[in-house]
Amino acid sequence: MTQQAVGMSGQNGLTVYTRSGGKELEQPYEKTVVMPAADNKDPATHAWTDARFATDIMAEHALFFALLMPPEVAGAERAEALRFSKIFTDLYQQIDAAAPPERSELKRFANNVVEQIKPFIEYKAKLGDAQRSGKLRSLVWPLFFDHARHEAERWTRRLETLAQGESELDRVEVTKFWTNIMDEHARFVAHLLDPDEYELIETAMKTSRVFADLHNHGRVVGAATALVHEPGTVVDSLVQNPETSAVLSAAETILDFKTKAARGIEAARIKSIIDPRLADHVRREALKFVDELKRAV
Ligand SMILES: [Fe+2]
Ligand SMILES: [Fe+2]
Numbered sequence: 001m002t003q004q005a006v007g008m009s010g011q012n013g014l015t016v017y018t019r020s021g022g023k024e025l026e027q028p029y030e031k032t033v034v035m036p037a038a039d040n041k042d043p044a045t046h047a048w049t050d051a052r053f054a055t056d057i058m059a060e061h062a063l064f065f066a067l068l069m070p071p072e073v074a075g076a077e078r079a080e081a082l083r084f085s086k087i088f089t090d091l092y093q094q095i096d097a098a099a100p101p102e103r104s105e106l107k108r109f110a111n112n113v114v115e116q117i118k119p120f121i122e123y124k125a126k127l128g129d130a131q132r133s134g135k136l137r138s139l140v141w142p143l144f145f146d147h148a149r150h151e152a153e154r155w156t157r158r159l160e161t162l163a164q165g166e167s168e169l170d171r172v173e174v175t176k177f178w179t180n181i182m183d184e185h186a187r188f189v190a191h192l193l194d195p196d197e198y199e200l201i202e203t204a205m206k207t208s209r210v211f212a213d214l215h216n217h218g219r220v221v222g223a224a225t226a227l228v229h230e231p232g233t234v235v236d237s238l239v240q241n242p243e244t245s246a247v248l249s250a251a252e253t254i255l256d257f258k259t260k261a262a263r264g265i266e267a268a269r270i271k272s273i274i275d276p277r278l279a280d281h282v283r284r285e286a287l288k289f290v291d292e293l294k295r296a297v
Pocket of ligand 1: 061148151
């Protein structure tokens with residue numbers, strides 16, 4: 001178990017995760033991840049923590065798009081991104097300030113968040129196509145639009161399931177979704193690092209292939225394939241921890257990698273064009289992956 005995954009038991013059946021495992025946040029970029037306690041299966045609590053997590057993530061997606069849209073070439077798209085950022089920041093603050101909904105309010109609560117995410121899914125799909133076709137010349141890769149859309153779609157599916165009173169996470173779904181996300185994060189990192197960061201770029205690309213293998217071939221075959229392809233990357237941890245599942249081990253390893261990367265970027269030890277807020281964003285998504293894997297059945 002990594003430091004980050006230990007978390008702190010809070011009140012109301014919640015766990016507050018920090019980078020260090022302690023109470024202090026690494027200012028100014030670290031954000032906490034608040035999740036139900038390990039044994040808490042209450043769908044209303046899960047809906048509240050997942051909505052809190054997802055709305056903050058959506059606000060950041062919109063902000064990252066805006067950062068990558070120069071007004072000269074994508075003024076209208078940028079203004080729209082900033083509008084979405086405000087909508088999700090407001091929604092996040094509203095959720096954060098309130099307690100989990102009552103069971104009788106669960107459907108209404110989840111549905112409200114889902115309905116607000118839907119137009120943002122459309123925006124991501126439309127602009128992804130525009131960037132792919134050359135109609136839009138922003139600095140947002142088509143894969144970044146697609147990646148952010150897949151996350152938004154996944155949060156709507158999750159909230160719709162929770163609205164039915166079902167909080168259980170399916171191991172296959174969790175693994176399939178997040179291994180793909182981790183593969184893409186690793187490639188984003190590789191392509192946003194300063195081209196002089198040879199070693200880190202290589203580590204990021206190898207990490208991407210490990211997750212692609214886990215995604216495409218499943219746990220056992222994937223780990224074996226990864227071992228053959230890429231000795232010396234996250235595979236080290238699979239060898240050192242044979243008792244834990246290959247996927248959990250890989251997830252904990254990429255969480256450690258991202259935590260170190262976030263600190264390195266913040267301290268400017270790592271040269272890149274990665275905004276520190278993006279570094280913490282992908283770290284929190286890796287943490288969510290680890291948390292979900294441990295609950296999944
Ligand atoms: Fe994201
Ligand atoms: Fe992501």
